[in-house]
Amino acid sequence: MTVHEPEPLLRIEGLHVEFPTEDGVVHAVDGVSMEVNPGEIVAVVGESGSGKSVTAMSVLRLLREPPARVRADALTFRGQDLRAMPPRRLRAVRGGPVGMIFQDPMTALNPVMTIGDQIAEAVLLHQERRDRRAAQARAVELLELVGVPDPGQRARQYPHEFSGGMRQRAMIAMAIANDPDLIIADEPTTALDVTIQAQVLDLIQKAQAETGAATVLITHDLGVVAELADRVVVMYAGRVMETAGVEDLFVRPRHPYTVGLLASLPRMDTDTDALDPIPGNPPNMSNPPPGCPFHPRCPLARERCRAERPALLDLGGGRRSACHFPEEVGP
């Protein structure tokens, strides 16, 4: 008899994404697996080029294929296979039960369309019967919800009349327009001023609480992770290095890369100002090192790490690590 586990909201298994370029094939995502359960906030962290944004795009199949080559052993949302889904049904999922927030609200909004029209479009595309006026009214309502003052007036303005923070609020309004079950936020605060970042994070948290949507938060900022996430997926070189509950991860990381990431975080509880960045550079993704991709920068690396690629092993307690020697890892 098999134990019947509840199906997660989002399940990604063995995701590979490749881009053929002038310098050879870039394996941007190399066998990523993760799950997102209803209502939880999962943070995906990693350095630039770790493949976290590409993973996020792959969920709703937003990468252009070709040139991108995407394959996965499983890619399901609410148990439905996103890979085999016909275009029409896929479009019903995009912007409906799954909302997306992009990194740069300056370029992610259409410059020649009013903010109101762009939000209303998100509503309109998922209405049973098209009702333009209802969609417009809903757009104003959403703008108010995300804290844009004077929403009726602002809805008639164009993106260049909005500040960066206001644009990202509009972006969030678009993502939550149809009461989603899953929000994918791709570096939602990276392009913003530091003072605005906190406000936008608050808003995402509020939106998440209001809609009850599960949230995938793509970020390179561990501060954001600590503040918001329930669970963390650490990515490096297109692979998952470690997954853990947020407290476990910060208290007792089980992968040397996570240790390195945490060491580069400025801490309030110590006096030292010195950050401790990981020595070396991320690997060239068109020619990754054999074995564990982190071994050239890893203080624990030994012969096995150079030869054998570690699998993502279950350590119990909802923790997994892709290290050959997880017991030896200490902060």
Next chain:
Amino acid sequence: MGAYLARRLMTNVLVFFLITIAIFWLVHKTPGDPIAMRIPPDQLNSGTAEYIAQRRHELGLDRPIVVQYWFWLVNAVQGDLGYSLLNGRPVTELLAERIGPTVELMLVGLLISLLIAFPLGILAARRRNSAWDYGTAVVSLGSVSIPVFFVALIGIYLFSLKLQLLPASGISDPTNPGLLDTLSHLVLPAVILGFANSGTYLRYVRSSMITELNADYVRTAEAKGASPRRVVVRHALRNSLIPVLTVIATNMGQLLGGAVVIEQVFAWPGMGQLAVSSVFQQDYSVIVGFALLVAILVLLSNLLADVLYTLVDPRVRLR
């Protein structure tokens, strides 16, 4: 926006002055007595020597060259372009009856070239490096490479002489008037003019569509659940229109150049045909009038480009 347009208007007026100086310099170089171009021929022939001397004085022709230019310009701007050396009719009148057919040919030709350029350009942009894209590149290169008069001759050979489908010359058949007759005379010249200009627009539509389809906001629209069709029509097209509209307006001169050649081949009674025949009859006053008209037309198109630009792009409009 007002300041921007005002500045553009100023430049265009300045350029117009420079052009009129160039034209006047050319006029000044023409052989013969300039008075012949400026007063009706019956007066020239029957008028007394005193009368002609008086007219010469009134037209400023006995004054220094700079004053002559000023008199000429003031008269020209008021619509007095002198008289044809060939038949004595006022140049303004001659041009006025020819401008309609030329504008008709140009507008229909423009419409056809856009009907070729937009679908093919969008298709090529959406399927980059596909057979469609390469096919489109060949069409556009052919359109800019093959001289329009040769395409016109082939068109006449095939459709008028061999297949006997369409008339080979003229704008209408007086013995058989009607809409069908008008259209049948228009089809061949307009389609050929349209084809000849489509290549230029096609390249711009394709490249600007590629830029826009790669923009982040397109991915946002897709993430909202927009269909590929909606992404193109509602999002990318509107943005790609900004540079393309500018090109269409600034290309009006080239369109006119094509129309001049086509009018000659198809005996289309427009101002291009008038100008070319005036060259051979050395009817200088008509040529000068034509030159002024072309300059105004081209500069107005440039100005139109600026206005369109500010209208389509809200970032400029609201500045």
Next chain:
Amino acid sequence: MTDLPADLPGELEARADASAGRSTPWRTGLRRFRRHTVAVVSVGYLLLVVAAAVFAPTLSGYDPNAVDLEHVREAPSAAHWLGTDPTGRDVFSRLLHAARVSLGVGLAAAGLAVVFGTLLGGLAGLLGRWVDSVVMRLADVFLSFPTVVVTVVVAGILGPSVPTMIIAIGLFQWPVCGRIVRGVTLSLREQEYLLAARAAGAGSFWLMTRHIVPAALPPISVAATLAVAQAIGLESTLSFLGLGVQPPTPSWGNMLTDAQSLTVIAGQPWLWLAPGIAVALTVLAVNFIGDGLRDAVDPRQS
């Protein structure tokens, strides 16, 4: 907080779009050029045309201007490969000799355009400020005026002639080249070795000839090629209208002037098909080469 740039999928897509092998710039350029098989075929065709033009007298066997009233309007035959025209002149011989005129005029006019363009574009880029804005505004104005119409006016007043036509084409085609040279100059101006040269007391002329022209040469060669195509096409159009090369000197354009009557179009297609195809193929070939060169010089522009 680690402040790293995020990985952008769009950037990866763009890199994947522009895929080609890696090698030295010169070899990469050559490979891209050769990958344009059409461009290579075009070079072959053009060499043939040039050879035909150079050896026209030996190849043709007839004097292009020899009138033979006993053999007028003859269809192609073994004696006259492309038939004869209304005064009995051999069309094939005229076609070959016309190649000399048409290529010559095309090259001269394009050369003029490139010289004007390089000078004005270089000056605009080097001096900047108001010179730059005036020159670029002029470029817009010149470009918006159709060369055909300008030549109609100028030829109408000064009388049609080959020099008039060459100057008109050169004068109204310079902006394409001018913009390119300006762009290169602007990007070079910021570079350190130019600043160093300027600090060492180098004058504008020195900078132009020693630094800017060599750096701008690849893009100029592309612009020049496209200008040649444009000029050959314009020559044929103007000569066709009777405003360019005057008979009896043959040019591809004026050989078609006779074909303006419907009886000739219908009854003697050899009179107009051969020169028409010659112009069309030549302009097409030069344009294909220009496109190939552009890809070789700058693959991103394709």
